[in-house]
Amino acid sequence: MRAAPLVETDDVVLHFPVSGGGPLGLSRRTVKALNGVSLTVRPGETIGIVGESGSGKSTLGRALLGLEEVTSGHVTFDGIDVTSGRRQDLVRLRHETAMVFQDPMNALNPRLRVGEAIAEVLRVHKKVPTKRIGQRVAELLGLVGLDPALASRRPQALSGGQCQRVGIARALAVEPKLIVADECVAALDVSIQGQIINLFIDLKERMDLTLVFIAHDLSIVRRLCDRVAVMYLGRIVEEGPTEAVFAAPRHPYTAALIASIPEIDPDIPLPAAPMQGEPPSPLDLPAGCPFHPRCPYAEPQCRTDPPPTLRRRDNHGWACILDPSHLPPPATRLPNATGEHP
């Protein structure tokens, strides 16, 4: 039997009111960051959230941790309603979740030595008796592959990769049931990225880590994640087991994203412009399927019908009225927006 979900979002809508539109800059407008997101994360699972810039990945990550107020819908974490606004729910959430940030250098207080930065978390969360804090800091540094002697250094004396390991140690210090990592390797050199991903893979095997891993980089998500959710303009357009999604994507957007991953093999040319243009503004979403203006397969009804909801087969969901057999296998080139094969 599959474990009960640890985190569930049910039709989450999150709109940010912003001012500044209109001739005098006075009119109120709305950034439609999340537009009905339903997602389930089970204990021990690593789920990757991918999608272009502005698709709502960070907003979703923050909503999971109760850091954003949702406009409608629900987020449930381990049986508590994150969206209730009740103080005791938020306090429990703070003690049972942690975040790893993008910019490891700036995420650490420059005045605190590394050991103090980790000890601070242990104290706030009352994880170990005061006399055991030093020992636990050393254990955590070892767990993330750092020499415990680094505890006496300040962040400026560390490399970016070492700072990110400290960031991960601080997250692990919470002993969280859930970690949300938002673009946590994007600021690092490629070789260091690989080392941090290996660390996550190792931690996944050694601990019962539940990880929501937000990233632009699909090849990293493919290496690390059990499942992947693809976002487009505040919606999940495809979601399923990582290998199934990469081997046979079912949504034209996912197919185009995968087609734009640089091939390791230089003899395989990149498809010419697998996806046309930029996503529409979340201030002004198109009618119909939000992907239709860029979709090479769009039918007339894609422009007018309500956005398709996720339909599922074999635990793999996609939000498109077309049958995935429309899509070419991932290794072949996609037609461009005018339907011509390059």
Ligand SMILES: Nc1ncnc2c1ncn2[C@@H]1O[C@H](COP(=O)(O)OP(=O)(O)OP(=O)(O)O)[C@@H](O)[C@H]1O
């Ligand atoms: N506090 C806010 N106020 C107004 N708009 C916001 C706010 N936070 C995010 N947005 C907008 O919501 C949309 C989704 O943003 P979000 O940061 O979640 O995207 P993302 O997928 O994480 O992008 P990136 O890959 O660039 O990090 C964007 O249009 C963004 O400008």
Ligand SMILES: [Mg+2]
């Ligand atoms: Mg983001």
